[in-house]
Amino acid sequence: MVGTSTADDAAAYRLENGQAIIQTVDFITPIVDDPFEFGRSAAANSLSDVYAMGGRPLFALNIVCFPTKQVPLEVLGEILRGGVDAAREAGIEIVGGHSVEDTEPKYGLIVTGIAPADAVITNAGAQVGDALFLTKPLGSGILTTAMKKGRMSDTTASEVIRVMRTLNRSAAEALAGLRVHALTDITGFGLLGHLLEMMHGSRTAARLHLPSVPLLPEVLELAEAKVYPGGASRNRNRTEPHVQWSASIAEAHRVALNDPQTSGGLLIAVAAEDADELARRLEQAGTLAAARIGEVIDGDQATIVIEAGSV
Ligand code: CO
Ligand code: CO
Ligand code: CO
Numbered sequence: 001m002v003g004t005s006t007a008d009d010a011a012a013y014r015l016e017n018g019q020a021i022i023q024t025v026d027f028i029t030p031i032v033d034d035p036f037e038f039g040r041s042a043a044a045n046s047l048s049d050v051y052a053m054g055g056r057p058l059f060a061l062n063i064v065c066f067p068t069k070q071v072p073l074e075v076l077g078e079i080l081r082g083g084v085d086a087a088r089e090a091g092i093e094i095v096g097g098h099s100v101e102d103t104e105p106k107y108g109l110i111v112t113g114i115a116p117a118d119a120v121i122t123n124a125g126a127q128v129g130d131a132l133f134l135t136k137p138l139g140s141g142i143l144t145t146a147m148k149k150g151r152m153s154d155t156t157a158s159e160v161i162r163v164m165r166t167l168n169r170s171a172a173e174a175l176a177g178l179r180v181h182a183l184t185d186i187t188g189f190g191l192l193g194h195l196l197e198m199m200h201g202s203r204t205a206a207r208l209h210l211p212s213v214p215l216l217p218e219v220l221e222l223a224e225a226k227v228y229p230g231g232a233s234r235n236r237n238r239t240e241p242h243v244q245w246s247a248s249i250a251e252a253h254r255v256a257l258n259d260p261q262t263s264g265g266l267l268i269a270v271a272a273e274d275a276d277e278l279a280r281r282l283e284q285a286g287t288l289a290a291a292r293i294g295e296v297i298d299g300d301q302a303t304i305v306i307e308a309g310s311v
Pocket of ligand 3: 099
């Protein structure tokens with residue numbers, strides 16, 4: 001049902017009983033020092049691609065690279081314990097895996113999920129008039145870069161870890177029965193990259209209202225001070241030809257909207273009639289953000305218009 005043609009979050013394969021198997025793999029290098037929190041966030045990041053297809057995870061396998069000669073095995077134990085912690089919250093078990101010796105640790109999950117075939121939500125079905133929602137604040141790439149350079153307050157450090165370790169489960173469950181036309185999660189290509197993939201697949205354009213886009217604390221100050229990952233510049237080069245910024249929008253914001261995220265939130269295109277109900281449900285579910293950030297508009301090709309004012 002879903003393959004490589006639309007840059008979607010996971011593969012979907014229709015079974016004969018009307019269900020669809022959802023299959024994804026994702027693994028990453030350490031983004032924080034604490035091995036348990038790294039494992040937890042990496043697993044949350046991997047699970048997210050099943051939620052981003054409208055699916056529910058069934059089981060997972062570990063994929064591990066680890067320098068067993070240089071780093072004590074207890075560290076690997078903590079990483080795996082973090083993965084188990086995320087899997088338990090997702091209601092699934094990790095039933096196996098594979099590891100190889102490598103100079104740098106890497107960890108993630110292969111996740112198998114399921115959904116009724118007619119309930120699989122791709123990133124390619126957005127319709128003109130849909131409201132766009134985002135369920136986590138942006139900035140984890142900038143903040144983890146700052147963390148590595150030791151320039152961040154402890155409160156912000158724990159805030160960014162909380163964002164990355166949080167599952168998108170409750171956000172995905174809030175969508176049940178609503179007219180969600182397109183769905184994805186925000187990861188390495190940043191908000192604008194993943195929104196562009198959605199608009200490209202849907203043959204539509206989008207308008208964002210900058211004040212409505214949720215950001216983590218300190219993100220703009222750090223971006224202003226040129227503290228951001230290389231991926232933010234690469235993403236920006238890629239998205240810039242398709243983005244129309246209001247002239248007054250500052251440089252720091254242009255970086256932040258291209259910041260690569262680890263385990264970012266869901267990006268939802270929902271029928272305008274269901275937008276208030278979705279906002280209510282996300283707030284009730286306590287998602288880290290329940291932000292209505294813009295809308296899908298008519299456009300010949302994937303374009304994002306970003307306005308400095310609110311809706
Ligand atoms: Co994804
Ligand atoms: Co992915
Ligand atoms: Co093997």
